[in-house]
Amino acid sequence: MTAVQRGHIVVTDAHAHTGTKEETRERIRDGIMTMICAGEPEDAKRLDEILKWPGAIQALIPAAGLHPWNSGKASVEDMMPFMEKYPVIGEIGMDTLWCDVPVKVQREAFERQLAFAMEQKKPAVLHTKAQEKEIARILRDYPNRYLVHWYSCSRFLDEYLEQDCYVSIGPDVVWNPAVQEAARRVPKNRILAETDGLGAVEWALKEGEKMGIKNTLPSAAPVRPVGASLEQTIKCSAGLRGMDPADLAIRIRENMIRFLSNGIASS
Template identity: 35%
Template sequence: MKVILDSHTHIDNKGSLGIGIDHESPLEFLDFKSLIEEKQLGVLANAACASEYEELSQIKGIFISFGIHPWNADEFCEENNQKGGSREQTIEQYIHTKVQELKDYYRKAHAIGEIGMDSVWCACDLTLQKLLFREQLSMAVELQKPIVLHTKGQEKEIADILKDYSLKKLVHWYSCEEHLKSFIDQDCYFTVGPDHGFNPAVKKLIHAVPLNRLLVETDGISAVEWATGRKVNASEIPTILKETIQAIAAVKGVSPETAEIRLEENFYRYLSV
């Protein structure tokens, strides 16, 4: 059986992770562990903190991305905010120090992310988000790691920032109908999310992005539940990914088998250094 690849996901070991329908699934981690170790599913799973990285690393054959999510920017900088001081200088140095303390995790990870900025789904200070984003981009350059990007509501700003960094870039679940060309022109990779059947921006992306820069993702069970409006089990994930691949194949005029092969090639090319 060929391994189906999920190029960006979250594996919940605590319940109620991410956006969408809250769910309590204490067995989710074990379900995914079985799927991955039995080679029914390959994943690039996101770890947003050290403890999450340690949990995910228990799964044999897993690929892990590590980074401080923009939603967590305020919490990440909370200690410095309580101390006060110059936002222009003190906070920048504080973020640098905090990111450096996590360097071993960035080094061990297959990619750095998801990182970026968000002005839609969170109210975190955008100044902090930007400083944290740039600091993690610098870490990726230093370690020569590919990055996974979160761009919600800040697409233009992020596209402009990325021009300063020479890296392999994966834009996760891009769902904006503007600024797409700015990312394509930078040779970014893109994941197609589970809302490809009804989201106009995602449909546009499939048509516009070359096949050799496309990947598929679920963003985790809770994100699929949000997109589909129903409960989802881990065992369904390979089928859901195959349906996305079939949608891409139809647009690109190739067979699903050919699309699956090309997307697998893209996945390993993106992760290679």
């Protein structure tokens, strides 16, 4: 039974990780189109096994790339077998907020993967924490189709929008002003929604509670937490844009399909 049949809006998860078996089963059971990113070799092996589950290939889009957090303990070569066979590269990028790998090491791995993605004409998913300005500059040397996942910086958004990047809105849109600004300003043909996995959703909810923001996830969340989180993100984003949530949900699904395709729409 799909999410549509159960009476919920159509939800699409533009960025997640392998996560728990329970959340993966929900994605498959409810037909939630989900991009699953593997950021290091063991994670990619787990994703390979998940893709063998019944119904997995109908719901899950695999992506692989050396995550900046892992660039000090694994190599691009280690990830290459997965990057060669998966349709999306990522998530890749640079991070000087939550990562202590030397930025020179991160940059070398990042640019090698950007070059590979460009040469192979594969879209790429970007991780940009505290390196938003520099990554936007680097991208100009590697023209391609990019998804900036969970953009939460209060600056430099225009530098990505000028390069036709897609941007996914994270679960903290209910309280984070920078994410709310992205939800308002990203063009309707390039906005997406994501969970980043249920661990990230839990983090976002706890951070919101610290700020006095009540957990507003629907009561159905205990049995369908992925779908409920995405619905909340879409409804909040729709309110910020003055849109009907169901219409935005359909637009997000269309944008996801286009991001994965060979062409970029102009409207």
